[in-house]
Structure formats: C-alpha cells, structure tokens
Amino acid sequence: MGIDLHAHSTASDGTESPAQVVHQAVAAGLTTLALTDHDTMHGWAEAARAARLSGIDLVPGIEISCARDGESIHLLGYLVDPENAALNEELAKARFSRVGRLEAMVARMVADGIPITYAQVLAQVPPGATPGRPHIADALVAAGVIEHRDEAFEDWLSNQSPYYVAHYAMDPVLAVQLVRGAGGVAVIAHPFTRSEDPVEQRTALIEQMAAAGMVGLEANHRDHAPQLREIAVSVATDLGLLVTGSSDYHGAGKLNRLGENVTEPVVLEQIEALATGVPVVRP
Ligand code: AMP
Ligand code: FE
Ligand code: FE
Ligand code: ZN
Numbered sequence: 053m054g055i056d057l058h059a060h061s062t063a064s065d066g067t068e069s070p071a072q073v074v075h076q077a078v079a080a081g082l083t084t085l086a087l088t089d090h091d092t093m094h095g096w097a098e099a100a101r102a103a104r105l106s107g108i109d110l111v112p113g114i115e116i117s118c119a120r121d122g123e124s125i126h127l128l129g130y131l132v133d134p135e136n137a138a139l140n141e142e143l144a145k146a147r148f149s150r151v152g153r154l155e156a157m158v159a160r161m162v163a164d165g166i167p168i169t170y171a172q173v174l175a176q177v178p179p180g181a182t183p184g185r186p187h188i189a190d191a192l193v194a195a196g197v198i199e200h201r202d203e204a205f206e207d208w209l210s211n212q213s214p215y216y217v218a219h220y221a222m223d224p225v226l227a228v229q230l231v232r233g234a235g236g237v238a239v240i241a242h243p244f245t246r247s248e249d250p251v252e253q254r255t256a257l258i259e260q261m262a263a264a265g266m267v268g269l270e271a272n273h274r275d276h277a278p279q280l281r282e283i284a285v286s287v288a289t290d291l292g293l294l295v296t297g298s299s300d301y302h303g304a305g306k307l308n309r310l311g312e313n314v315t316e317p318v319v320l321e322q323i324e325a326l327a328t329g330v331p332v333v334r335p
Pocket of ligand 1: 065090117183184185186201202205206302305306
C-alpha cells in the first residue's frame with residue numbers, strides 16, 4: 053500500500069500534466085495519490101480520467117497558500133466540494149493576486165539588471181495554472197541564466213530576497229473554516245519548514261487551526277529533519293491530530309520523488325470518513 057497525499061502538476065508549479073503525475077504514481081507503485089495543486093482544482097478532471105483508466109485511487113485536493121504575520125503556511129484540503137462558492141472566491145482572489153505579484157517581482161529583478169522579461173515568465177505558466185515563483189525560475193532556466201529551479205531559490209526568489217513580493221494569502225484559520233465548509237478535510241502541510249517562527253509559536257498556531265476543525269498534520273515530509281518529524285508527531289499526538297506523510301512531488305521541479313513519504317491506510321480511511329465534499333475517485 054503506497055498512499056501519497058501531496059503532489060503538484062502543471063495546474064500549479066509541477067512540471068508534469070495531471071495525467072502524467074498519475075502515470076508516474078502508478079509507475080512508482082502507489083495505490084493512492086492526492087493531487088494538491090496550489091490554490092486550484094484545475095487539474096482534477098484530467099487526473100480523475102487518468103486515474104480511472106490506470107487503476108489508481110485519486111484523492112482530489114488543494115494546497116492553500118496562507119499567511120499569518122508575514123509567515124507562509126500551507127494547508128492541504130482534501131475532498132472539498134469543487135463548487136463551493138466561499139472557497140472558490142478566496143482561491144480566485146489568491147490566484148489573481150499571484151499574477152500581479154509575479155509581475156512586480158520581475159520588475160524588481162529587471163531594475164537590478166537580471167536578464168529576464170515578464171513575457172518570458174508568462175511563457176512558462178501553463179494555461180490555467182496558478183502562477184508562482186517557480187515559473188520565474190523556469191524562465192531563468194529557459195533563458196540559460198541558471199541551470200535549475202533550486203539555484204533561483206537560493207537567493208533571487210527566496211522569501212528574504214529584495215525581489216520578494218508577497219501575494220494575497222488568507223489566514224490559516226479562515227482556510228481551515230473554508231475547507232470544512234466545503235465538506236473537505238484540512239491537514240497542515242509541512243508545518244515546520246522554512247519558518248522563521250519558533251516551534252512553540254508554530255505549535256500555538258496549529259492549536260488554533262485544530263480548534264477551527266483541522267484534523268491532520270503532515271509530519272513525514274522531506275523538509276522535516278528527523279528531529280522535526282518527532283516534534284511534529286508529538287504535537288499531533290497532543291492535539292489528537294492524524295499524522296500524514298507525503299512527497300510534495302513537483303516533477304522535475306524538485307528532488308522530491310513520489311512515494312518517498314507515505315500515509316498509513318487507516319489515516320486515509322479516517323480522512324475519507326470525515327469528508328462530505330466529493331468522493332475519492334476509484335477505478
Ligand atoms: P510561491 O507559491 O509562488 O510563493 O512559490 C512557492 C513554491 O516555490 C513552493 O510551492 C515550491 O514549489 C517552490 N520552491 C520553494 N523552494 C524551492 C526550491 N529550493 N527549489 C525549487 N522549488 C522551490
Ligand atoms: Fe510548489
Ligand atoms: Fe507546500
Ligand atoms: Zn506542495
């Protein structure tokens with residue numbers, strides 16, 4: 053049983069189409085895959101078709117970009133109703149704000165003499181995709197300025213970079229409420245990564261999110277060193293949260309490989325039992 057509940061496609065900043073991600077999941081020997089693109093459900097239909105044809109279970113999901121006091125938090129929402137108006141309104145707001153934000157970042161880079169244009173960046177955003185910093189990195193790769201996405205994130209695209217511009221991101225507690233309101237199941241993604249917040253502060257936020265109805269925590273993730281996984285599991289135990297593990301696959305955009313971290317079948321059963329938005333897609 054290989055259950056991987058976090059993967060990206062060209063509907064956001066993954067490099068493979070939703071169908072290709074599904075096929076890669078089959079090739080990796082997974083039995084269940086969740087497609088969780090940033091702030092969009094755009095890839096669901098294609099992934100569902102591919103999953104039905106290739107005999108793998110698909111959990112439709114999203115990864116919502118949230119922010120609290122300038123710190124970025126990612127919330128996974130599984131099995132949400134794709135027609136839910138309140139959720140869709142907030143996601144659309146985030147996607148819209150991401151467009152202007154990329155343009156503003158590129159303007160700052162251009163002003164500093166980095167050889168890139170906004171048109172080159174737009175050419176890297178697949179139709180219908182949620183635009184993100186990785187698309188700036190892809191434009192730099194295509195222009196031969198750098199060799200891999202990672203390089204751009206070391207300085208130019210990092211959160212500490214002078215070129216960094218934030219986009220509209222909802223508060224994590226609102227995101228939990230919206231996921232619940234859409235019949236979905238909320239799980240905080242990689243809660244202890246790339247954070248300036250001390251563990252205690254992040255744990256306090258997780259408590260607030262749990263109080264708002266969040267039911268799980270992604271402890272087993274590449275960005276969590278062994279010690280952070282232990283901390284994450286103990287926080288989950290204290291708060292009665294489910295523990296998940298997943299790859300956060302981005303195709304060629306990141307080193308993360310499908311199935312490198314997985315979720316226990318009993319945890320998926322509980323996620324499924326709690327959801328009323330949309331069912332798991334089964335062949
Ligand atoms: P954004 O949502 O536009 O703020 O961009 C964040 C995204 O950048 C994340 O979802 C990751 O996919 C990607 N990212 C962050 N760090 C790196 C890295 N070191 N290498 C490649 N991609 C990264
Ligand atoms: Fe991403
Ligand atoms: Fe994330
Ligand atoms: Zn992700």
